[in-house]
Amino acid sequence: MAESSTLICEENQHENVPVYEFMDVNSKEFHIGAFRDLWLDVLNPEVYSYSVTAPEIEDVEFMEEMGIEPKTLEELKSICSVDSLRSGHDGTDNVPSDLHLSTLKLRKRRQDYKETLTRYTVDRHEVYANEMEMTSVGKKPDDLRDLIPEGEIILTFNIMYPILFRRFKFVRAYQTLHVLGSQKLSDLRDAICCVSDLQVFGEFSNTPDMVPQFISKDHYKSAFFFFNGTFFNDTRFPECQDISKTTQEWTRTRDFPEFKTAKMEDTSFYDLKMKVGFPYLYTHQGDCEHVVILTDVRFVHQDDCLDIKLYPLITHKHRVVTRKCSVCHLYISRWITTSDALAPTDPCLFCDQCFRMFHYDDKGNKLGDFLAYAYVDPGTFN
C-alpha cells in the first residue's frame, strides 16, 4: 500500500535524480528542469526563500509539530544553543598549544616549517583567487524587479581557454561563469570572453593609422555549443552560418549516432539534459574551440548575488601574462611584425609608440621592408 506508491514515486524520480556515473568524476545525464521540479516538490518554500521567518512563528510551528510545551522548548533551546560549542580559546590566528586533533598537529607542523623559511613567498594567484567572486557576493539590486525569483537554479560553467599546447602544459586556465536556469544559451555565449573574438585582420604596414573598423567578433558571428549529441547553433544574425554542418556530414560517413541541431537562442538551460562534471564543447570563430564543463547546479541562496542584470556573472578568470613590447618592455604590445629586417626576432612585438618610432620616419614613410599586423594580447581580460 504505502510501500508500492513510494516505489512508483521512486521510479519517476530515479530518471532525473543526479547520481554519479563515475564516482567523483561526473554524473549521469539528467534534465535540469525536471530536477528543479523534483526539488521543489520536496521542499517547503520557506526553506529556500530569502526572507527569514520570525523566531516566534518557528517556535509555535515546532511545538505544534512535535506536540510539546513551551517549557520543554525553552529547555531544548538552551541545551542546543550555539554557546555549547564554543571553545575556550579566543585567539584564532595561531594554533592553540594543547594539540589533540590531528588536523591541528598537521597545521602546527606546517606553521613551524614556515617560520624556518627566510623568505615569505606569497602565491598571488591564490590570494586573489576569490577576489572576483567576493565583489559580487550578496549584492542586492536597487530595483526589486531585478531580483532573482526564489527557487531559481544557478549553473556554474568552467570554460577553458583554447588549447595552445606549449602554454598550457602545467596549468589549465579557465573562467567560471554563473548563469541562471531561465537564461538562454545565447546569453552564455555573449558572456564568454575569448581573445580570438578581438582579433583584427589585415596587414597594416602601409597604413598604420587606419583604425580597423571591425573586430572578429562582429565579423564572424557563428558559434555553437555541443551538449550530449545536439549542436546548438547561434542563428540570431543573418551572417551566422551553421558551422556544425561540416562535422555532421563527416559523422554521417562514419559510424556515429545521428546528431541533432537546435537553436541557441530558443533553448534555456531548463530545457537541457546535461551531465555535471562532463566536458562539452563550444566553438566560435570557425575553429576556436573551448572545453566547457558544467561544474555545479544548485538553488539560489540569499547570500548569492541577487541582481538579475548581472547574470551571467563571471566569478573567476585566469590571469594570463601580458606580452610587453620588445623595445621598451614597459607597454603592452599592439603590433606584431614578420619578415622584418630591422627586428631582432621573427615575429616581433612592439607597442604603438616604439613601432612608429622604429619603422616610420618623421614624415610617416615606411622604412625598410616588413609586414605588420595588429596584435591583441591574450591578457587583455585580466
Place this chain on the structure above:
Amino acid sequence: MSRKKLCEYYWAPFKSDCEELLGRFQQTESVRYEEFSAIWREMDFSGVFFGTQSDHEKRYFTRLIFTIAYRYILPPYSFQIRVGGLYMIYGLYNTQLIWPKEKIRIALKDWYDVQKLIADAKSCQHLDVVYIFKRLLSSKAFCFTAMPQKLTFEARERVQHNVNEEFRDHKNRVTELASIEMLEEIANMHGHYERLKKSSVPPSSGVTLLNLTYLVQKCAFEYQQWQDKIAVTSEFNNLRLLPLFLQSSSRAVMLAAIKSKSYGHVSKGTKSRRHRQVEMVTSGSGTDHALFSQKRRPPSLRTRTWQNFGKPSEPEQTQEWLLSVMEEDKNALKRKDIRRFKWRNNWL
C-alpha cells in the same frame, strides 16, 4: 602546485578527527545532544579552524571539511552515527570563521535519506535531533544542489571513501520483516482473503485459519528477546535510551523499542556482515595514488633518447662551465636540496 591541492592534505587528519569524535559519541550509546556537545567541548573541536591566516585558505578548508563531514549523515551508517554526523555539521557550521558563511551542500539523492532520518527521529520523539535540523534549515545553512561537490574533471588524487565498519548500520533483518507496515499489509491481505473465501466458498469447518500476523509478530519478538539475552550490553542501558517523552499508543512503543534496540547493539553486530570484505583501501597509504607527481618533471627528450638507444647507464650531466674548477670544489657547487615541507609523515 596550487594551494588548493595542498589543502587536500588535511583530508586524512580531519577524517581521523571525525572518526574519533563519532567513536566517542557511539560509546555513550545515546543520541542526546548534551552528550555530544560535552564531547565536542572536551575535544575542543571548534579549534579545527584555528591557525589559518589567509581568508582563501580558510574558505577552502571549510569547504573540504563540510564535504568530509557530510558523508556521515547518509547511509550506510547507523542511526546513532548519522545523528552524530548531523550534530557535527551543526557544530561546524556555527563555528566557522569566514563570512559569508560556507553552506552545506546537499544533493537531491541524499535529501530523501536525510528526510527519512528526520522522520524516524520524529516518530521516536528525539526532540533535539529534529530541533537541530530545523535550526539548520531556518538559518539557511543548506544549499540544494545536484551533486555533493563541485565536479571539475580535474586529474586529482582519487580519495578512497572507506566506511568505518564500526559505524556501519547493522540491519536487523528479522525486525525489518516484522515491521509495522509489513504486519499491517499481512493483516489486510489476510482479512481480504478471508472475506473473499467467505463470499465465494461456503465455510468449511475442517480448516482452521492461521493468524499470520500474530505468528510473525510472535516469532520476531522471540528472536529479539533471544538477541537481547546474548548481547553484552545489559537491559539497563537500553532503558536509558528510551526516549523521554513516550506516546501512550502501543505502536509508538513498539517502534521506539525497535529503534532503541537497533542502535544499542552497535558494538556487537550481526555476524552475517562479517563475510563482507572491506572493499576499499585506506587513503593515507602514500604517494602511489598521485596521478601526477608534482616533484619530478617528465624526462626530457635527451634522457629518453639515451635510455632508449644510448648506453645503459644514465648520461653524465657534465656541466661545461665547471670543467675548469678543481675536483674537490665541484661538490660545493652542487645545488642544495631545498627543504620541502613533508605533508605526509609515516604516521599519516
